[in-house]
Amino acid sequence: MKRLFATALLPIALLAQAPAPTGIARLKADALASDAAYKDLEYLCDRIGARPSGSKQLDEAIAWAQTVLKREGFVNVRAEPVTIPVWRRGAEQGWIEAPARQTLSVLGLGGTVPTPKGGLTAEVVVVGSFDELKALGEARVKGKIVCFDVPFTNYGATVAYRGAGASEAAKLGAVAALVRSVTPVSLDTPHTGAMNYQKDVAKIPAAAITLENATQLRRLQASGQVPRVHLELESEAPTTAPSANVVGELPGSDKPEEIVVLSGHLDSWDVGQGAQDDGVGCMLALHAAAQIRRSGLQPKRTLRVVLYTNEEHGLAGGRAYLEAHREELPRHAAMLETDSGNGLIQGFSLDLGGGQGRNRAQRAAAPTDAQKRALGLLEGLAPQLADLGAMKMELGGSGADIGPSVAAGVPGIGVGHDNSRYWDVHHTRADTFDKIKPEDLKKNLAILSAFTFALADLPERLDGK
Ligand SMILES: [Zn+2]
Numbered sequence: 001m002k003r004l005f006a007t008a009l010l011p012i013a014l015l016a017q018a019p020a021p022t023g024i025a026r027l028k029a030d031a032l033a034s035d036a037a038y039k040d041l042e043y044l045c046d047r048i049g050a051r052p053s054g055s056k057q058l059d060e061a062i063a064w065a066q067t068v069l070k071r072e073g074f075v076n077v078r079a080e081p082v083t084i085p086v087w088r089r090g091a092e093q094g095w096i097e098a099p100a101r102q103t104l105s106v107l108g109l110g111g112t113v114p115t116p117k118g119g120l121t122a123e124v125v126v127v128g129s130f131d132e133l134k135a136l137g138e139a140r141v142k143g144k145i146v147c148f149d150v151p152f153t154n155y156g157a158t159v160a161y162r163g164a165g166a167s168e169a170a171k172l173g174a175v176a177a178l179v180r181s182v183t184p185v186s187l188d189t190p191h192t193g194a195m196n197y198q199k200d201v202a203k204i205p206a207a208a209i210t211l212e213n214a215t216q217l218r219r220l221q222a223s224g225q226v227p228r229v230h231l232e233l234e235s236e237a238p239t240t241a242p243s244a245n246v247v248g249e250l251p252g253s254d255k256p257e258e259i260v261v262l263s264g265h266l267d268s269w270d271v272g273q274g275a276q277d278d279g280v281g282c283m284l285a286l287h288a289a290a291q292i293r294r295s296g297l298q299p300k301r302t303l304r305v306v307l308y309t310n311e312e313h314g315l316a317g318g319r320a321y322l323e324a325h326r327e328e329l330p331r332h333a334a335m336l337e338t339d340s341g342n343g344l345i346q347g348f349s350l351d352l353g354g355g356q357g358r359n360r361a362q363r364a365a366a367p368t369d370a371q372k373r374a375l376g377l378l379e380g381l382a383p384q385l386a387d388l389g390a391m392k393m394e395l396g397g398s399g400a401d402i403g404p405s406v407a408a409g410v411p412g413i414g415v416g417h418d419n420s421r422y423w424d425v426h427h428t429r430a431d432t433f434d435k436i437k438p439e440d441l442k443k444n445l446a447i448l449s450a451f452t453f454a455l456a457d458l459p460e461r462l463d464g465k
Helices: 002-017 023-032 036-048 056-071 130-141 155-170 211-222 275-294 316-325 360-365 369-379 382-388 403-407 438-456
Strands: 075-086 089-098 102-104 106-108 120-127 145-148 176-180 206-209 228-235 239-250 255-265 301-308 332-337 345-352 392-395 411-417
Touching: 023 275, 023 382, 023 438, 036 056, 036 275, 036 438, 056 075, 056 239, 056 275, 056 301, 075 316, 089 106, 089 206, 089 211, 106 228, 120 130, 120 176, 120 211, 130 145, 130 155, 145 155, 145 211, 155 176, 155 206, 176 211, 176 228, 206 211, 239 275, 239 316, 255 275, 255 438, 275 301, 275 332, 275 438, 301 316, 301 438, 316 403, 332 403, 332 438, 345 369, 345 438, 369 392, 382 438, 403 411, 411 438
Parallel strands: 120 145, 145 176, 176 206, 255 301, 255 332, 332 411, 345 392
Antiparallel strands: 075 239, 089 102, 089 228, 106 206, 120 228, 239 301, 345 411
């Protein structure tokens, strides 16, 4: 009886003596229990909505983000002015006219010129690569609509057709370009995105079409048909508008003059809600820093949250940040950007500046001593995150908005989300809040806040300064 009594008491005694989790352990536990990021993202998506450059919604989001930063106890909260390029979509439609009339799901590419009044109708020639286009030559392209039916391999490779397809087709006399959406899967949803006209090349209208439509046009051509398409794209003449990067800070303890930037971009495309691109990245950046404060922690260095403007169509926000902060750039210990959705974070990539002209593969194959040293510091942080998944630390890219500052010498860190489903709704009407899994968001918040705290608290800097 006595013995049983003692055994029964033991767990209670141990419980009383077990210390409450401290530091990073508490931070992770608090983040896993917090729905603050999810709630704020819901507001951004449902109450503000899509935030294209030059929209009232983007202005609203910029004002709202500052109130959230203040609510979370950030200081020096401000909107840093940026002049941004603006392109606005008008009404759009298209259809296959022959051999059988069928609707095309079209979505103009960002920056496209409009079609002539009443639209244009032309024969379509389908190609699977730039080489195929060039092999056709002017004789078989002039006066036609070029359809680029290029299957998704990886974003970097396939997006080249969205960016440059119109100008390459125009060089051979095409009247318009249709680009198969940059995605591995489709439920008849066209994906927009930025495109660029080359200097001194005729500007022709360019639109994304769906995987379904692109493959149909190719099948028609392969069976000896010459499909004819009608296309109507309206848009306003490009202009500029005032906008801003949103900034807020949580001062560090021992080295408050040194800065670790956490960032995402507040703007989005004009379709959908910009939930995963990049509303969720903004809320992860903001709340990773806020969670550190809510958990009563303060790293050595200052945490600065930057929510950039105009990532999708101009990158003016990223460039303006560099110009506005050039003098204090040497005090930036690291800049981190999350801009690839809410898939579970699997690791972090280190981007040490311009790489002296070496491309990413070369950098990874033969890392410099500086890269090896910095990567070693990041690898030292991985064990603290092991309970949330094995974190891979590697050399790689970082982020589009932080790119200009990273090229100027600040160590950049990319957040390696699992992006296996990211492209499914990327830049579409379907990039909406319902796609965000709350449990994944909590886990990502735990990983990012713990990583950020450890990084900002490191005794040494990644760049050895
Ligand atoms: Zn983005």
